[in-house]
Every structure is written in C-alpha cells, then in structure tokens.
Amino acid sequence: MANSTSRRDFLKIAATAGGGLMLGFDWFSAKAEITSVISNAALAAGKTEFNSFLSISTDNIITIFSPNPELGQNIKTSFPMVVAEELEADWSKVNVVQAALDTKKFQRQTTGGSGAVPHSWMILRKAGATAKAMLVEAGAKRFNVPLDECMASNGFVVHSKSGNKLSFGDLAEDASRLTVPKEVKLKDRKDFKLIGTSVKNVENKNIVTGKPLFGLDFYREGMLLAMIQRPEAFGLKLKSVDAAAAKTMPGIVDVVSFKNNVAIVGKSTWQINKARKALKIEYEREGNLESSADHDKIFSELLNGNNTQVRRKEGDVEAAFKNAAKVITSEYQCPFLPHNAMEPMNFFAHVRADGVELVGPTQTPASARSAVSKLLNIPEGKITVEITRLGGGFGRRLMTDYALEAAELSNIIKAPVKVIWTREDDMAGGLYRPAVRYRFEAALDTDGNMVGYKLRGVGMNERNPTRENNFPSGAVDNLLIESAEHRTPITTAPWRAPITNFLGYAEQAFLDEVATAAKKDPVQFRLDLLNRAKTSPAGAVRYDVDRMIGVIKLAAEKSGWGTKKDVSQGFSVYFSHASYVAQVAEVVMKAGKPVVKKIYAAVDCGEVINLSGAKQQVMGGIVDGMGHAMYGNLTFKNGSPEQNNYNKYRLIRMKEIPEVEVFFVNNGISPTGLGEPALPPTGGAIANAIFKATGKRVKAQPFVLEEPFKIKAV
Amino acid sequence: MAIYKLHINGRSYQADVEPDTPLLWVLRDNFGLVGTKYSCGIGACGACTVHVNGQAMRSCTLPVAAVGTQKVITIEGLSANGDHPVQKAWDEVDVAQCGYCQSGQIMTAAAFLKSNPKPTADQIDNAMHGNICRCGAYHRIKEAVKLASTKA
Ligand code: FES
Ligand code: FES
Numbered sequence: 001m002a003n004s005t006s007r008r009d010f011l012k013i014a015a016t017a018g019g020g021l022m023l024g025f026d027w028f029s030a031k032a033e034i035t036s037v038i039s040n041a042a043l044a045a046g047k048t049e050f051n052s053f054l055s056i057s058t059d060n061i062i063t064i065f066s067p068n069p070e071l072g073q074n075i076k077t078s079f080p081m082v083v084a085e086e087l088e089a090d091w092s093k094v095n096v097v098q099a100a101l102d103t104k105k106f107q108r109q110t111t112g113g114s115g116a117v118p119h120s121w122m123i124l125r126k127a128g129a130t131a132k133a134m135l136v137e138a139g140a141k142r143f144n145v146p147l148d149e150c151m152a153s154n155g156f157v158v159h160s161k162s163g164n165k166l167s168f169g170d171l172a173e174d175a176s177r178l179t180v181p182k183e184v185k186l187k188d189r190k191d192f193k194l195i196g197t198s199v200k201n202v203e204n205k206n207i208v209t210g211k212p213l214f215g216l217d218f219y220r221e222g223m224l225l226a227m228i229q230r231p232e233a234f235g236l237k238l239k240s241v242d243a244a245a246a247k248t249m250p251g252i253v254d255v256v257s258f259k260n261n262v263a264i265v266g267k268s269t270w271q272i273n274k275a276r277k278a279l280k281i282e283y284e285r286e287g288n289l290e291s292s293a294d295h296d297k298i299f300s301e302l303l304n305g306n307n308t309q310v311r312r313k314e315g316d317v318e319a320a321f322k323n324a325a326k327v328i329t330s331e332y333q334c335p336f337l338p339h340n341a342m343e344p345m346n347f348f349a350h351v352r353a354d355g356v357e358l359v360g361p362t363q364t365p366a367s368a369r370s371a372v373s374k375l376l377n378i379p380e381g382k383i384t385v386e387i388t389r390l391g392g393g394f395g396r397r398l399m400t401d402y403a404l405e406a407a408e409l410s411n412i413i414k415a416p417v418k419v420i421w422t423r424e425d426d427m428a429g430g431l432y433r434p435a436v437r438y439r440f441e442a443a444l445d446t447d448g449n450m451v452g453y454k455l456r457g458v459g460m461n462e463r464n465p466t467r468e469n470n471f472p473s474g475a476v477d478n479l480l481i482e483s484a485e486h487r488t489p490i491t492t493a494p495w496r497a498p499i500t501n502f503l504g505y506a507e508q509a510f511l512d513e514v515a516t517a518a519k520k521d522p523v524q525f526r527l528d529l530l531n532r533a534k535t536s537p538a539g540a541v542r543y544d545v546d547r548m549i550g551v552i553k554l555a556a557e558k559s560g561w562g563t564k565k566d567v568s569q570g571f572s573v574y575f576s577h578a579s580y581v582a583q584v585a586e587v588v589m590k591a592g593k594p595v596v597k598k599i600y601a602a603v604d605c606g607e608v609i610n611l612s613g614a615k616q617q618v619m620g621g622i623v624d625g626m627g628h629a630m631y632g633n634l635t636f637k638n639g640s641p642e643q644n645n646y647n648k649y650r651l652i653r654m655k656e657i658p659e660v661e662v663f664f665v666n667n668g669i670s671p672t673g674l675g676e677p678a679l680p681p682t683g684g685a686i687a688n689a690i691f692k693a694t695g696k697r698v699k700a701q702p703f704v705l706e707e708p709f710k711i712k713a714v
Numbered sequence: 715m716a717i718y719k720l721h722i723n724g725r726s727y728q729a730d731v732e733p734d735t736p737l738l739w740v741l742r743d744n745f746g747l748v749g750t751k752y753s754c755g756i757g758a759c760g761a762c763t764v765h766v767n768g769q770a771m772r773s774c775t776l777p778v779a780a781v782g783t784q785k786v787i788t789i790e791g792l793s794a795n796g797d798h799p800v801q802k803a804w805d806e807v808d809v810a811q812c813g814y815c816q817s818g819q820i821m822t823a824a825a826f827l828k829s830n831p832k833p834t835a836d837q838i839d840n841a842m843h844g845n846i847c848r849c850g851a852y853h854r855i856k857e858a859v860k861l862a863s864t865k866a
Pocket of ligand 2: 342391810811813814815846847848849
C-alpha cells in the first residue's frame with residue numbers, strides 16, 4: 001500500500017485524474033490509518049488497499065466516488081456531505097459519482113439494514129479532515145506564513161492576517177506531495193455548516209428531467225430484451241413447452257427454457273409481451289400448493305405445538321403466570337407482502353468468451369457477481385457489475401435471482417440481453433415478506449405490574465421471527481421468547497425492516513392491551529418498564545434505556561399526549577437498526593370509521609446528517625408502514641398469489657396519508673440507521689389510536705378488513 | 715406492423731410498430747425517451763403519464779394507433795432546461811426518494827396546474843391521487859404542487 005508517493009508517480013495520476021490531489025480512504029473500515037495519497041504505481045498494480053477516492057482537481061472540482069447503491073435512501077447526497085463538511089469544501093463544487101462494484105476497493109458495497117451511515121461516519125470525516133489539513137499546509141507554504149495563520153473555508157485556504165486566499169484546486173497538486181498526517185483534528189459539531197442542514201438530493205435535476213438513471217432505462221447497442229414466464233404457482237415445476245407459435249411472432253428472436261423458466265427473447269417489449277401469451281406450457285407438481293387458509297391452520301398448529309425453540313428465558317415464567325392476578329393473551333397475524341418497488345425487477349447481462357458484464361439495479365452487487373460466478377463457473381475477476389439507480393428496493397433487490405436469470409439467459413443465447421419483469425411478474429414472482437403469527441401473554445400482579453411476559457412467534461422460512469433482546473426483554477423478571485418455523489415453497493426475502501416491520505406493531509399493540517388491563521396510561525406504563533430495565537435489569541439489556549425514554553418523552557410532549565379532547569391518540573415506540581422511534585397517531589371518526597389524521601414521530605438516530613433527507617426517510621417510512629398496515633394483503637390459492645397488479649393490490653395513495661410531524665433528538669451521538677426504523681412503530685400507534693376511538697382492537701393486517709372498519713355509520 | 719408518424723416534444727418521430735403497441739413502449743423502445751416510466755402497464759399508477767394535446771394521459775394504455783397527429787409531450791420535453799415551474803418546485807421541495815415515479819407525478823401535476831392554476835389542497839389531493847409513489851413521498855409532492863401553483 002502506498003503511504004507516500006513520488007512526485008513522478010503522482011504526476012501520472014494527475015494525468016489520469018485531470019490533475020490534483022487524490023486521496024484514498026476506506027468508507028467502511030474502522031481502522032485508524034485510513035488515508036493516503038494514492039500512488040499511480042499502486043493503482044496500476046491494483047495494490048491499493050484504499051477503498052474509495054476523494055479527488056480535488058486543479059480546476060477545483062471535488063469528486064467523491066459513492067460506492068453504495070442508491071435506492072432513495074439519499075446516500076449519494078449524505079455521504080459526500082460528511083466529507084465536504086470536514087474538508088470545508090464549497091458544496092456547489094462537489095461532484096458525486098456512483099462507483100461500480102469493486103471488492104478490492106470497497107468492503108461493504110451494499111444497501112440494506114440501514115447500515116451504511118453508521119459504518120462510515122468517522123471514516124468520511126477523517127478523509128475530509130485529512131485532505132483539508134494537507135491543503136492548509138500547502139497554502140501556508142505557498143503564502144510563506146506560519147501554518148496556524150491559515151485556515152480552510154468554503155473551498156479556499158485563507159491567510160487570515162492578509163486575507164489572501166487560494167482555492168483548493170490551486171493547492172491540490174502541492175498538497176498531494178505532502179506527507180499524509182497521521183492524526184487530524186475533527187470539527188466540533190457546533191461548527192458544522194453542512195451536517196444537520198437540508199441539502200438537496202444531488203440527483204434532483206436528473207430525476208425531474210427524466211434522465212436515464214434506472215436499470216430499466218439502460219440501453220446497449222445490439223442488446224436484446226427478454227421476459228421470462230415462470231410457474232404460476234409455488235410448488236410447480238416446468239414439464240414441457242410448446243413455443244412454436246410464439247417463435248413465429250414478429251420481433252421474436254428466440255424462446256429458450258432453463259430451470260423452471262421459459263424466456264422469450266426479442267427486440268421490443270410489446271412484441272415479447274404478446275408472444276408470451278402464445279406460449280403453451282405444462283407444469284407439474286413439485287411441492288405443496290399452499291393456500292392462505294392452509295397457512296392459518298399451520299400457524300395454529302405451530303402455536304399450540306411443542307416444536308419450538310427457546311430464544312430467551314428469564315426467571316420462572318411458569319410460577320409468574322400461575323400466581324398472576326391477571327393474565328392477558330392475544331394473537332397478531334399478518335399476511336404475505338410483495339415489495340412492489342415501482343421499478344420492476346430487471347437486469348442486463350452480457351456473457352462473452354472473455355468475461356461477463358452485468359448492469360442493473362441491485363442492493364448487493366457483490367452477491368450478484370459471486371452468484372453469477374458460481375452459476376457460470378467464471379472467475380469473479382472476469383465479471384464486472386455496474387450499479388444503476390434503483391427505482392426502490394425495500395429489500396427485494398438484496399436478492400440475486402433476477403441478475404442470475406439475465407446471466408444464464410445471455411450465456412445460452414450468446415448475446416447481450418436485458419431481462420425485464422412486468423408488474424405481474426414482479427408481484428407474483430415471489431421473494432415476499434412472509435406471513436407470521438405471534439402469541440403474546442402477559443402476567444400482571446395485583447398492582448398491575450407486568451411480572452411475566454411470553455412471546456411465541458411462528459413464521460415461514462424464518463427461523464426466528466422474534467427479536468428476543470428487544471424491549472420489553474430486560475424489563476420483565478420472568479420472560480420466555482420462543483419461535484417455530486414452517487418451510488413453504490413460496491419464496492421469501494427480507495422486506496424493509498425485516499421482522500420488526502410487523503413485530504413492532506404486534507408488540508406495541510399488545511403492550512397497549514396490557515396497559516389497559518393494568519389501568520395504566522400507555523406512556524407511563526412503558527416508562528415504568530424502562531425504569532425497571534435500568535434499575536434492576538432482568539438479564540442483558542441490549543437497547544439504550546435512556547435513548548428510548550428520550551424519544552417516548554419527546555413524542556408525548558410534542559403530541560400533547562393525554563391532553564386532547566377532539567382526537568383519539570395511540571402510542572408506540574420501537575428500537576430497530578440501532579435507532580429509536582416513538583410515534584403518536586391521532587384518529588378521528590368519520591362516517592363511523594376511523595381515519596388517521598396525524599402522526600407525530602420522535603426520532604433518535606444520533607447525528608442527523610441531511611435534515612431534508614432524514615425527514616424524508618421518516619415520513620416515507622411512516623407512509624410505508626401505514627400503507628401496508630392498512631391495506632397490504634397478498635393471499636394465495638393453490639400456490640398462486642391472488643393479486644398481481646395495483647388494481648388488485650392496494651398501495652396507499654395521496655388522499656389517505658395523514659399529516660406527519662417529525663422531531664429529531666439532538667444529542668450528537670454518532671449517526672445510526674434511518675432507512676428502516678421509522679416503519680416498525682407506525683402500525684402500533686395507529687392500532688392503539690383506533691382502539692381509543694372505537695374500543696376495538698385490530699389484531700391483524702390489513703386493518704381495513706378488521707372490525708373497526710366495518711362499523712356502520714350511526 | 716405499420717409506420718406511425720408522431721409529434722413528440724415539438725419534433726417528428728417515426729416508428730414501424732404494431733398498431734396496438736402502447737405509446738409508452740414506442741417512446742421507450744423505439745425513441746429512447748425513457749423518462750416516461752413503466753410500472754403497472756394497466757393505467758393504475760400514473761408512472762407513464764405524458765401530455766397528449768395538453769391532457770395528462772397514461773401512455774401504457776394508449777395504443778400508438780390512437781395517437782394520430784396529436785401533440786405528445788414527455789418529461790424530456792416539458793421544458794428546455796428543466797425549468798418548468800413544476801420541475802423547479804420539485805427540486806426546491808426536494809421531493810424525490812428513489813425518483814422512479816416522479817416524472818409521472820410531474821407530468822400529472824403540470825397538466826393539472828394548467829387547467830387549475832390556483833388549486834385548493836383538496837383539489838391537489840384529488841388530482842394526484844391516481845399517481846402511486848411507493849416510497850411515500852406524498853407530503854412533498856403535495857407541497858411541491860402547491861409551491862408550483864404560486865410560481866406559474
Ligand atoms: S405504467 Fe401506466 S399507469 Fe402504471
Ligand atoms: S420516489 Fe420512489 S416511487 Fe416515488
């Protein structure tokens with residue numbers, strides 16, 4: 001690795017990079033020694049260990065390569081903001097470039113788990129601060145003044161006494177010849193100018209003018225298009241194909257089958273779509289053809305059976321329930337949900353004799369590459385992956401199936417091809433959030449204290465649908481958390497805030513039931529439990545009690561909890577992806593039915609980097625959480641999904657959204673995830689407000705099929 | 715197959731396609747105008763919205779044969795430099811998350827504001843209700859339409 005670089009060496013880079021300072025730094029590791037001027041020799045030899053580039057060209061443009069896929073979480077804006085903050089750059093001169101997959105350079109080139117910002121916060125800051133220190137040193141030398149008389153400000157190094165200044169671009173080459181400082185001073189957060197402010201999405205202009213950003217927009221000269229007919233039910237496999245008619249249709253190049261797929265290859269989307277309808281395909285049974293009614297039965301059997309695995313156990317649960325003054329038992333269930341990213345799945349692949357080119361919208365380019373490498377038995381070094389912008393991901397694009405299909409097809413037809421999914425393919429094509437059912441039990445003593453707590457979660461293709469260390473674990477002396485699993489042929493995958501997207505609602509609605517039974521205010525009830533977790537924890541406490549209390553109090557205060565007469569309020573709080581979010585939903589009755597008017601959210605995600613983007617993530621998460629809680633419902637009949645487009649599957653729309661107000665805790669703690677944590681509490685807050693308004697509990701999603709929505713107007 | 719001459723964004727285009735081909739796919743596959751998006755193909759989401767003689771239409775269910783000599787405007791032709799009041803408002807309010815639905819949202823909003831330059835909040839809700847945003851950027855879409863109505 002290159003810790004220093006000769007002048008000659010540097011100039012070569014300067015030539016390739018347009019001149020200037022080029023620093024390498026590792027977005028993802030926590031190593032202290034992270035920054036270096038990149039040597040051309042090291043670059044050429046592929047020996048550089050540094051994982052990203054920050055370059056300052058002599059014409060004063062600052063370029064930052066953003067390694068992570070962008071799917072609307074706004075990372076392409078927020079990461080560079082952190083670098084620019086420490087660098088004291090002029091934000092208008094910052095240019096962000098999406099990097100292609102490069103596992104030599106990047107270690108965690110993934111979007112998922114709300115994990116990118118927490119991983120990279122200090123690294124980004126140090127990279128910016130290091131470059132700044134070198135520029136200031138170069139400036140002081142050029143002005144021939146003591147170092148401490150110079151400072152960086154808005155893209156310039158300024159000599160404070162004389163007021164002389166030089167732009168970063170002017171100093172970039174000089175700076176590149178200096179030794180990289182080992183220690184750099186980071187800014188005090190009170191001096192932040194960019195971090196914590198609202199900075200617009202760097203891609204706005206391209207989005208509002210319809211530039212080809214997305215995978216579906218990707219075009220390559222000579223490329224073919226293809227659609228794939230997959231079995232219409234989970235549990236079926238391909239038996240025979242008669243493609244004679246389809247093959248003769250206009251624009252069709254070929255029809256080939258592999259695995260359970262029949263691919264129609266052609267020149268235009270519409271022609272392929274039409275030819276597809278002319279295929280005659282026979283399938284045969286390979287597994288069970290499950291229906292939603294079967295799932296209900298399976299859940300009941302699992303919940304009442306003995307085939308469970310203990311996830312956490314504290315105290316003497318049996319005794320606590322035997323001696324309880326009151327026991328509350330309740331079950332919550334949700335259906336399967338498709339991800340429904342607005343941009344349906346698609347991927348481009350070109351398998352050539354000398355290597356493979358992959359282009360498309362993926363949250364995990366590295367997995368796509370390794371999967372293709374295994375499938376085609378081609379070394380990873382010969383496979384390139386270019387990441388387009390993603391028209392939504394929600395976890396679906398963590399999966400590699402659609403990239404693999406494209407590669408396999410390209411390998412068969414020996415041509416560059418983009419496989420495109422229709423909405424019907426996308427919604428009926430599997431990899432869903434699996435259905436799940438939870439049974440909660442609580443034991444109260446005569447004072448209404450929760451002395452026992454049991455949770456049994458039964459899921460599908462999910463070994464553990466619980467989060468056994470989340471609240472209220474640690475706050476209840478006697479506790480038992482168990483799980484059981486059914487393996488279904490229906491394919492499943494992570495879905496935004498995996499598991500907690502429904503568990504958060506179920507748990508928070510159940511705790512509301514318990515508070516009601518204990519005749520306690522729901523907010524106070526939670527605070528009492530948290531105080532217990534703090535003063536006499538029952539086993540390990542894996543969440544920060546004070547931060548949770550912080551958001552609870554903030555949400556209660558901002559929403560005027562308990563003081564409002566004209567609305568019914570419901571409370572919830574959830575800890576996920578290292579962030580804390582409390583919400584208060586307000587419901588009013590309209591024509592005999594509950595309507596959600598407003599949701600307050602109090603969020604502790606540590607330092608907020610981009611206020612505009614952060615608010616957007618929280619509001620979007622709440623709308624997403626509410627939409628799926630209210631309407632989301634994918635049902636099955638004989639292994640086939642019964643909804644396959646937006647006319648049958650309801651997504652939340654403009655008129656249904658409540659007002660949302662977001663408050664961030666300003667504590668300066670290192671930032672934690674925000675792409676997911678606002679979603680899990682939403683269903684619970686709404687369900688609890690509905691109970692306040694109607695006296696009825698909603699215990700299953702989608703809410704619109706539950707009793708409070710069936711009440712007739714009086 | 716037949717030859718269709720289309721007027722799009724003030725230019726003429728020609729495509730040799732089948733008459734039932736939706737305008738959406740002619741725009742995307744034949745002309746490379748990929749700003750108009752596909753998401754449902756059945757007129758249920760608004761991602762494919764374009765202007766036909768000034769009216770917002772869903773190009774995924776509009777056969778090319780029905781377009782005739784009508785003037786089509788796509789997101790690429792809404793303004794020369796991305797400075798239509800609706801586009802500017804979208805940037806100012808920082809609407810987009812993934813951005814995939816946004817050209818359809820913008821085209822819907824632009825046609826709506828032309829017919830109703832000073833809408834009420836309810837009228838905005840009604841006009842935009844047909845456009846799905848899976849990322850849930852609805853609050854800002856609303857705000858941006860409102861803002862654009864003060865600018866035009
Ligand atoms: S793609 Fe045309 S309305 Fe959805
Ligand atoms: S911004 Fe992603 S669908 Fe609207």
